[in-house]
Amino acid sequence: MKFRFVSPNVERTSHYLIFVTKGFRGYEIMKDIMAGESVPKESVVPTFEFTENPDRQMQLMLADPHEDLAITLHSSLRGKTCTFSRIYEQCSPNTNFIKRNFRSALTILEQHGKLSAQNEDGSKRREGTFGDKCRITFNE
Numbered sequence: 001m002k003f004r005f006v007s008p009n010v011e012r013t014s015h016y017l018i019f020v021t022k023g024f025r026g027y028e029i030m031k032d033i034m035a036g037e038s039v040p041k042e043s044v045v046p047t048f049e050f051t052e053n054p055d056r057q058m059q060l061m062l063a064d065p066h067e068d069l070a071i072t073l074h075s076s077l078r079g080k081t082c083t084f085s086r087i088y089e090q091c092s093p094n095t096n097f098i099k100r101n102f103r104s105a106l107t108i109l110e111q112h113g114k115l116s117a118q119n120e121d122g123s124k125r126r127e128g129t130f131g132d133k134c135r136i137t138f139n140e
Helices: 024-037 065-077 084-091 099-111
Strands: 002-006 013-018 049-051 081-083 115-118 135-138
Touching: 065 084, 065 099, 065 135, 081 084, 084 099, 099 115
Parallel strands: 002 049
Antiparallel strands: 002 013, 081 135, 115 135
């Protein structure tokens, strides 16, 4: 995982902060911290960049990134059943998506009838919520 620092004087990278770990939990913690420090802060998907001149960092978002993530998840997990934690662990490395982005993408798929989900103990689950142990089945 890398976090880019942009030089305040010119539009180029001044340095990177790189984090390496063997365990997913450490990766998840650092990804959340780095996402919180990304500029612009109001970005839906973190940039994992910091610049003192955020005006230079204009983002052009033509499509909803959650829709793109939803399509990717459905195509790669079609016909499979996994917990939310497992999906996040397998699919989030090397992306800018964080847990809340995955939950939004899964909500989109649920609204379109492309997945079904239930709590691990089989109890009633509120639609649009995905706990870490929630079992998710992707429809064909």
